[in-house]
Amino acid sequence: MALGMVLIDVDRCKGCGLCTHICPVSILALSKDTLNVRGYHPVMVTDTEACIGCASCAMICPDVVFTVYRRRRETRSAVARTASAQAGVISG
Amino acid sequence: MSQAVAVPEDMEQVYAYPRSLTQANSHYCPGCVHGIVHRLVAEVIDELGIREKTIGVAPVGCAVLVYNYINTDFVEAAHGRAPAMATGIKRVSPDKIVFTYQGDGDLAAIGTAEIIHAANRGERITTVFINNAIYGMTGGQMAPTTLEGMITTSTPGGRDHLLAGYPMRMSEILAQTAGAVYVAREAALDLAGIRRTKRAIKRAFLAQIHGLGFASVEVLATCPTNWGLDPWAAMQWAKENLGAFYPLDTFKITDEVKALPV
Numbered sequence: 001m002a003l004g005m006v007l008i009d010v011d012r013c014k015g016c017g018l019c020t021h022i023c024p025v026s027i028l029a030l031s032k033d034t035l036n037v038r039g040y041h042p043v044m045v046t047d048t049e050a051c052i053g054c055a056s057c058a059m060i061c062p063d064v065v066f067t068v069y070r071r072r073r074e075t076r077s078a079v080a081r082t083a084s085a086q087a088g089v090i091s092g
Numbered sequence: 093m094s095q096a097v098a099v100p101e102d103m104e105q106v107y108a109y110p111r112s113l114t115q116a117n118s119h120y121c122p123g124c125v126h127g128i129v130h131r132l133v134a135e136v137i138d139e140l141g142i143r144e145k146t147i148g149v150a151p152v153g154c155a156v157l158v159y160n161y162i163n164t165d166f167v168e169a170a171h172g173r174a175p176a177m178a179t180g181i182k183r184v185s186p187d188k189i190v191f192t193y194q195g196d197g198d199l200a201a202i203g204t205a206e207i208i209h210a211a212n213r214g215e216r217i218t219t220v221f222i223n224n225a226i227y228g229m230t231g232g233q234m235a236p237t238t239l240e241g242m243i244t245t246s247t248p249g250g251r252d253h254l255l256a257g258y259p260m261r262m263s264e265i266l267a268q269t270a271g272a273v274y275v276a277r278e279a280a281l282d283l284a285g286i287r288r289t290k291r292a293i294k295r296a297f298l299a300q301i302h303g304l305g306f307a308s309v310e311v312l313a314t315c316p317t318n319w320g321l322d323p324w325a326a327m328q329w330a331k332e333n334l335g336a337f338y339p340l341d342t343f344k345i346t347d348e349v350k351a352l353p354v
């Protein structure tokens with residue numbers, strides 16, 4: 001269960017790449033083999049499970065492509081515990 | 093709009109499209125910082141709940157079409173004259189919130205007199221000043237803010253002060269005026285800088301809401317297209333080079349502005 005989720009307004013994206021550099025878990029990439037309605041290679045999420053809902057992408061995007069959701073505080077720690085147990089790591 | 097996706101029930105929205113931005117797709121080049129700052133202005137207008145009484149004054153420059161994006165009333169000024177137009181609007185309708193949005197060609201070249209005198213008169217207006225060190229719209233000519241050595245279409249060998257003078261630090265100049273109550277420079281070039289920029293813009297609007305005087309925020313930005321860099325590289329270049337010449341600081345803040353809850 002992911003901690004966060006982004007919705008991408010594909011046709012607003014200009015493929016500038018800023019969000020792909022800023023994402024702390026590196027799950028944003030430009031889709032090399034699709035074009036959006038404006039002729040750009042739009043951004044896509046490569047691993048939806050890894051999103052932490054930090055909204056860094058939304059903060060840097062000049063074209064307001066992202067809507068961001070984050071798991072509520074109550075369930076977040078439980079999700080993090082399960083995730084780290086599955087991965088065999090202790091997360092901070 | 094976004095694809096229809098079911099949002100899990102235990103997720104909350106942490107970023108949503110600002111109400112004070114229209115749905116229009118902007119004409120800006122990919123990665124242009126104008127888009128980021130438009131969004132910040134819209135978010136501030138939303139947070140302050142002033143959309144219905146705000147009037148923007150658009151510049152000449154790449155942001156000439158800002159009225160298509162920020163969803164408040166707008167007028168378009170002649171090149172550089174936005175502060176003069178804002179002065180008139182604010183004096184006739186003092187209950188409105190009036191802001192100018194200007195580039196460095198607009199504010200620091202052809203409009204130098206207007207901005208300095210508006211600041212010095214203490215006009216109760218807010219100015220958002222985008223410093224990308226170049227004339228974007230017209231094809232990348234030198235602006236007064238262009239760094240020494242920087243190559244532009246009108247300084248193909250790099251800006252040389254013997255021929256083209258020195259880069260100008262406008263915020264430091266505006267801070268000298270008695271009528272300015274808040275003058276700050278921020279950089280919308282990374283996450284921390286974008287957050288600080290938003291805070292500064294909010295402060296500059298609050299200063300006007302409280303009728304305190306002239307308030308401006310200079311924002312270090314990029315012009316990837318005319319700098320010939322990809323948007324990310326342009327941000328790194330700007331942090332290193334613009335940041336070195338244009339210190340990020342609050343050059344003037346009165347006690348009354350400092351006391352405002354941002």
Ligand SMILES: Cc1ncc(C[n+]2csc(CCOP(=O)(O)OP(=O)(O)O)c2C)c(N)n1
Nearest residue numbers: 152153154171195196197198226227228229
């Ligand atoms: C009176 C007048 N002179 C010159 C111009 C040509 N002109 C249009 S935009 C511009 C400079 C804009 O640069 P800047 O304010 O830095 O904005 P940017 O495009 O970089 O965002 C100039 C000189 C004009 N439109 N009107």
Ligand code: SF4
Nearest residue numbers: 013014016017019061
């Ligand atoms: S920052 Fe925005 S416009 Fe640029 S690639 Fe990412 S989603 Fe697209």
Ligand code: SF4
Nearest residue numbers: 120121124154228315
């Ligand atoms: S020319 Fe420069 S300032 Fe103008 S939209 Fe393009 S990147 Fe932005």
